[in-house]
Amino acid sequence: MATLLLPPRHYLNDGYGIKSWLLTRDHKRIGLLYLAAITLFFFVGGAMAVLIRLELATPVGDLVSDETYNKLFTMHGVMMVFFFLIPSIPATLGNFLIPIMIGAKDLAFPKLNLASWYIYICGGLFTLYALVAGGVDTGWTFYTPFSTVSSTTNVIPTALGIFVTGFSSILTGFNFIVTIHRMRAPGLTWFRMPLFLWSMYATSLIMVLGTPVLAVTILLVALERLFHFGFFDPAVGGDPVLFQHLFWFYSHPAVYIMILPSMGVVSELVAAFCRKQIFGYSFVAFASVGIAVLGFLVWGHHMFVAGESVFASMIFSALSFLVAIPSAVKVFNWTATMYKGSISWQTPMLYAVGFIGLFTIGGLTGLFLASVGLDIHVTDTYFIIAHFHYIMVGGALMGYLGGLHYWWPKISGRMYPEFLAKLSAGIIFLGFNLTFFPQFILGYLGMPRRYHAYPPEFQVLNVLSSAGASILGVGYLIPMLYLMWSLRYGKIAGSNPWGAVGLEWTTTSPPPTENFAVTPIVTWDAYEYGTRVKDHVA
């Protein structure tokens, strides 16, 4: 094989210097701006998680004060949810890949795309200000009346940060919807689109329709806190539980903002590393849209113990079970895709398989919570913590890392070191399970969440969890280091290192600023390997 070279002209050498980045309208560069910003928030939020786990290694609460502990878990939640998980795949991989995957030169609104990054940064600065100014202790859920009358910490700057960042999320979703509708290359019909695009489309719907409700809810909390307006205040006949309804109307679908993109990535990875079409393509595609739609109807399952009526609880419980069906359909289809595949076990595939396994556990434990009679016992305990970390960290984050490795050669033009990558994928998988599996047991035993100190009989399981967290922390540091290293020293990748199909692998790595020299015309289905792979292998 001839020595591969980087293409002479690509988006990374099309202008140097700080201005060429900060004023860029290239969706690929904006994707990288997001990558840098969310990585920062990921490690700040991760550092807090480490402190939380260190604190919980002993039952008495001796490392930090209760006040500090409460601020730690609040900031951990705020940063991980609003500043890492929600933008993670959409704003980085989605930004980078959507135009390329549909054969377009850019997103529909490049200036708005850049604006949404600045809005994100602006919201991030408010939140970092809140952190530096002494933190906030309401929990990321901002339940009233604690957040409106009781807490004495920096609720307003944090709320402002989330409010502002919400608009970045809305603009991103808005841009993606218009782009996918209007800018597909000739011949690229909806049912020829890669499943990643379907999942990004479903995600964007949630971003556009859910986020404004969160924004207005935060606004009401701010009005109530600052000017003593009454919206949720029992003193004027308001209902604090109404806040929870509005909050979860967004924040439950927000979980699908986090997991749907990962599902899309996993579909790409499984197809590419089995070199065959996804089993039941249209079922997987519709499952994404189904999850997005059903996701809007289940928020009430967060309030089974909050004085909701028995009837409402029943309805929300039944609807919650319905969401499980499309999720199960996806898992079965991915597994079936592997049947008679040509499976290669490179790092992205390890992450994909890790995702399927951990998401399965996360999803199945979701059934425990949808079932009202059982939810009463486990809600607000570590069972919940374990469940949603299996979805968000085991699921969303695994998908993100898998996607980052898979498309890294496309983004940077260079390969990451395979051995180190496999090693760290293994470390992350082990560390993750050691951290969060004991928490299921702790939760069923009854250890409540957000506890700074706990009864001594829970210590052994907590120590196991804390040990897992330290392994997990190391696991996350390694990829960050070798990915940065590979930017300069990695092997040149070539335009299609995996022998995958998909428009993004037909252009150079890194792609030129306009993505394609000539607008492609699509005449094949997604993942059509049978006859085409030879043309595509570099």
Added chain:
Amino acid sequence: MLPEATHDQHHPALAHQFDSLAAQSEATTLGMWVFLATEVLFFGGLFACYAVYRAWYPEAFAAASRSIDITLGATNTVVLITSSLTMALAVHAAQTGKRKVLMTFLVITMVLGVVFLGIKSVEYYQKFTEHHIPGPNFSFEDGKFNRHAQLFFSLYFAMTGLHAVHMIIGLGIMLTMLWWSWRGIITPEYYSPIEISGLYWHFVDIVWIFLFPLLYLIGRHAH
């Protein structure tokens, strides 16, 4: 090298990522509709709160509603509907390339918008003098509704306030459109900015059409 450079429909307003102005204006129009869907949900949160509390406290809401000045509210409704008409006429003028007419209607629309905000501030001032601003100094004439009327006025100020913010943003957009019309950027080939600004303006009007009966009229039926 760049394909659109050779495109026969090349136009200074054509962005590089689109093949034609038609594709571009389709995309921006779809974009505005998606944005309006966001807006519907944004106001939707407030309407949900309103629905819950009005169902719980219908009498307090009716009593509080009666204390708002219906003349000012009705005047404002007329003002806004008229501004929607002038906005629609502005879009038509843009389509047919009548620049002077377009600019005239944009100015009238803006004047009506300012009149609306002026009347709104008179109303706010009245509420202030009547101690109807929620908070520690709130008091309501009919003592038995003192608490629940506060909920009504919290919603009143949040909803009309948010609406007013949208009006102010709308005025900013209109100012930009006026500037673009004056500069000759708006032509019969490229008038989609006027069209989508119009969509936004109509949306803000429609929100008011819902706010007016819900806030001003609920206590007015015969007793």
Added chain:
Amino acid sequence: MWSGTPLFPEQASTMASRVDALYFFLLAISVFFSLLIAGLIVFYAIRYHRKHEDSVGENFHGGMALEITWTVIPFLITIVIFVWGASVFFAMSRPPDETLNIYVVGKQWMWKFQHLDGQREINELHVPLGRPVKLIMTSEDVIHDVFVPAFRVKADVLPGRYTTIWFEPTKPGRYHLFCAEYCGTRHSGMTGEVIVMEPSEFQTWLSGGAQQGSLASAGGKLFNDLACNTCHRPDAQGRGPVLEGLFGKTVTLQNGETMTVDEAYVRESILQPAAKITAGFQPIMPTFQGLVTEEQLLELIEYVKSLRALPQVQTP
């Protein structure tokens, strides 16, 4: 180190075994599907490992029969879980007719319990074995949540309204009581113990110590101190409704609606008397907002409950 580490919570109420049965059913389903998926992945990983650099997977499209199978089977399973979970929940939300009622007030950061006989305790709750207990709960400030893992019960405690849970202890002992809804700085310190005693011991405990009389009698004293009795008289001559025998009855309001007199209604009538006026009366009662504490409210409610209908008085 492991010896003192429980892996499963104690079962100390009638509800515990029902919840656990559902838990084990779900656990079995979860283990089955997790192993199925993991097993298939591992098997395929070995069986279909890529042999040649440029080989591709066998091309076939999905099968409708399979898709329907793995849509319908999970759907049926979830229906079973839903019905089972719902039936457990119904049992939880419907207390038996005869319960031992105990009032609970949560505040940052302690639990206060009031027994009907007048015993008050903080962060400790004594209950008798084998008798259904109902907690009627409210909060003085933010949202709290009563959680007793050994009983598998939990419910939020909200300011401005009453929520209830019930349980029937089946095993004497001391059990954790947690606040399960984050409530501020010392949230993790808002814990206590539920002490389940043999009924006889419980009676001894209840009557032990210096008592200030039953909750209802404390409420009666307050009723007189606040001069409620000048208007609410038992002889239908007062300016306010007769309270004797009123609790649990249905009353007609001025606007024609009907209303069952429960804890929430009595509470509202004390704090916002004008909100729901009984038909035939004037809205002349002053508000007692800020004059009575949550605990005093509970005493007054218990007093109203204790007022039996007098034979000669016909309640409308």
